[in-house]
Amino acid sequence: MIEEFKDIMLSKEDSRYQHVQRIVDLLISSNSDLPGVFETEWVVHVVENPDINACALPNGQIFVFTGLLEAALDAHQLSFILGHEMAHALLEHTAEMNSVSHFLDFFFLVSLVIIWAICPVDSLAIMGQWIQSTLKKYMFDRPYSRTLEAEADQVGLQLVAKACVDVRASSVFWKQMEVLGTLSKDTPIPEWLSTHPSHENRADHLDRLIPEAIKLRESCNCPALPFPDPREVFNLTAKQLLQAPENAITANK
Ligand SMILES: [Zn+2]
DSSP: OHHHHGGGBOOTTSHHHHHHHHHHHHHHHHTTTSHHHHHSOOEEEEEOOSSOOEEEOTTSEEEEEHHHHHHOOSHHHHHHHHHHHHHHHHTTHHHHHHHHHHHHHHHHHHHHHHHHHHSOOHHHHHHHHHHHHHHIIIIIIHHHHHHHHHHHHHHHHHHHHHTTOOTTHHHHHHHHHHHHHHHSSOOOOOGGGSSSOOHHHHHHHHHHHHHHHHHHHHHTTOOOOOSSOHHHHHHHHHHHHHHSHHHHHHHTO
C-alpha cells in the first residue's frame, strides 16, 4: 500500500500531515491504558487523493486521503473517523473477516462436492458455484462487514471520548455525507447491497451511542461540551439547504 501511494503522499512538513499526526498522537496518549494501543507502532500517511477515505491496518499503518480532510468540517469529526479506523485495527477486523470468509468457502466447497457427487454434470457444478458465491456475497460477507462497521463505530467513539473530543460530531459527519448524497445526482446504493451501513443508519446508530460516550468523556475529567449541540446546528443548516429553491427538485427525488 505504501508503494502504491508513495508518489502522492504528503511530506511530514505539510500542515495537513501535521494536523492528522497531532490527532493520532492525542488518541494514542489518551488511550495508552489499552495494551493494543501502546503495543502498536502507529504510523500516519496522508495521501493526496480526492476520495473521502481512510484506513488503518492491523500493523498500525494509518492512511488518510486528503478528500477526507476536506469533507470533515472540524478536528472533532476527523478525530472520530481516525478513532473508527484505529478501532478496526485494534479489533483485528481484517483477520476476523478473513477467517469467517475461509470458513464459508470451506462450507460451500463441501456442499459443492456433495451436489456433484449426486449429479455429476459439469454445468450443474459451475452453476452451483456461481449461486453459492453470489449467496455468500449478499447474505454473509456484506451484512457481516456492516456488523464490523457498527462495532468499530462503538469502539472508535470510546477512543475519542477519552481524548475529550466532542463525540456529538460523529453523527454530524455521517449526516453531512447523507445530505451531500441527497444533493448530488448519485443514486445511493441500498444498504443490503453495500458493505457499509447507509449514512443515515450510521448516524442514527451513533446518536444512540453518544449518551454513553458523553458519560465516559465526563469520567475522564474533560471540559464541558460546548453549546450549542453541533447536531442541532447541523439540522437547522441542512433544513435550510434542502429547502433552498435550487436544491428542492433534486432533494425531493
Ligand atoms: Zn470502517
